[in-house]
Amino acid sequence: MAKADGEQMGIVTALVRVAFLVDAVYADSAREYGLTQQQGQLLCVLMPRSYGMGELGGVLGLAKSSLSGLVDRTARRGLVRRETDAQDNRAVRVELTPEGSRLADEFYAETCRRIERLPSGLPDAEREVLADLLSRVVRDNEVPPVFMVLDEQG
Amino acid sequence: MAKADGEQMGIVTALVRVAFLVDAVYADSAREYGLTQQQGQLLCVLMPRSYGMGELGGVLGLAKSSLSGLVDRTARRGLVRRETDAQDNRAVRVELTPEGSRLADEFYAETCRRIERLPSGLPDAEREVLADLLSRVVRDNEVPPVFMVLDEQG
DNA sequence: GGTGGATGGTTCGTGCTACGAACGAGTATC
DNA sequence: GATACTCGTTCGTAGCACGAACCATCCACC
Numbered sequence: 001m002a003k004a005d006g007e008q009m010g011i012v013t014a015l016v017r018v019a020f021l022v023d024a025v026y027a028d029s030a031r032e033y034g035l036t037q038q039q040g041q042l043l044c045v046l047m048p049r050s051y052g053m054g055e056l057g058g059v060l061g062l063a064k065s066s067l068s069g070l071v072d073r074t075a076r077r078g079l080v081r082r083e084t085d086a087q088d089n090r091a092v093r094v095e096l097t098p099e100g101s102r103l104a105d106e107f108y109a110e111t112c113r114r115i116e117r118l119p120s121g122l123p124d125a126e127r128e129v130l131a132d133l134l135s136r137v138v139r140d141n142e143v144p145p146v147f148m149v150l151d152e153q154g
Numbered sequence: 155m156a157k158a159d160g161e162q163m164g165i166v167t168a169l170v171r172v173a174f175l176v177d178a179v180y181a182d183s184a185r186e187y188g189l190t191q192q193q194g195q196l197l198c199v200l201m202p203r204s205y206g207m208g209e210l211g212g213v214l215g216l217a218k219s220s221l222s223g224l225v226d227r228t229a230r231r232g233l234v235r236r237e238t239d240a241q242d243n244r245a246v247r248v249e250l251t252p253e254g255s256r257l258a259d260e261f262y263a264e265t266c267r268r269i270e271r272l273p274s275g276l277p278d279a280e281r282e283v284l285a286d287l288l289s290r291v292v293r294d295n296e297v298p299p300v301f302m303v304l305d306e307q308g
Numbered sequence: 309g310g311t312g313g314a315t316g317g318t319t320c321g322t323g324c325t326a327c328g329a330a331c332g333a334g335t336a337t338c
Numbered sequence: 339g340a341t342a343c344t345c346g347t348t349c350g351t352a353g354c355a356c357g358a359a360c361c362a363t364c365c366a367c368c
Contacts, residue, residue: 014288
């Protein structure tokens with residue numbers, strides 16, 4: 001059943017291609033702030049609060065050693081720091097530095113502007129439907145909070 | 155306006171989190187076939203036809219040097235090969251080997267199965283709406299064919 | 309209190325991946 | 339024939355991924 005403006009792709013192809021698109025926009029936005037995609041992602045996750053390494057690894061889907069490296073490199077940039085956990089001397093909590101928080105805010109805001117443009121060809125009502133359907137997919141699949149909901153900011 | 159099962163996130167957050175989800179599933183699927191995400195992506199792009207390096211770089215969004223490296227590593231695996239372009243001796247065309255084609259088919263089929271499960275919590279009608287809306291976002295943003303539409307296969 | 313297992317995180321080794329600059333071979337234009 | 343441009347590779351560099359091994363700390367059990 002071809003649509004007027006070309007054959008419709010299935011849900012699978014549409015999801016993969018949209019993911020590719022979002023990744024590209026996200027990576028371009030990060031690059032503007034001198035960040036890699038992974039560093040940007042780390043900063044975004046840390047915006048609401050600090051995380052332990054175990055939980056952070058779970059959210060980002062990274063092996064422990066990968067996360068140690070990512071935190072090392074980002075800490076070396078002065079954007080995050082490790083604090084000893086008062087309740088468990090084995091653990092550390094990772095949090096944004098003031099510089100990291102400032103950069104995260106700017107990166108997050110700019111990334112929101114860019115991502116927001118992607119569905120701008122849809123009428124408002126359809127964009128609302130899209131947001132609802134995608135939100136339910138996110139919830140059904142228990143996607144971790146890799147990007148803040150807009151009103152979560154301080 | 156909170157939904158019954160939690161506050162709805164905006165379109166931006168939903169898009170980013172869905173992309174994160176799809177990426178994770180795609181990477182897991184690739185790993186099952188001994189592929190990295192980028193190698194899997196390369197194989198998928200090459201399924202319909204061969205590509206020149208310039209065009210391939212454009213589709214995948216990679217620098218020329220990055221693509222040379224990716225093709226090198228994948229060729230070393232015996233999954234792709236370079237052919238001299240008959241019309242331009244500077245150029246090469248990259249195509250799947252028989253082994254690469256076989257692996258690409260399996261990887262693609264399995265990835266389709268896994269991605270197809272993601273929106274399975276939605277009723278059929280809503281999934282159809284989601285496919286339509288996402289397809290339009292893909293078209294509006296001129297996303298390159300990084301993943302085949304299902305009926306394109308031979 | 310001592311012991312053993314589990315947990316939290318780091319280091320190491322290895323390979324993949326990204327980019328810009330520079331380069332060589334081939335093509336197109338004058 | 340000379341020059342500019344194109345195509346793709348190589349080089350140098352840095353980031354990033356994982357599993358194995360390790361060390362320090364915590365907790366349960368005796």
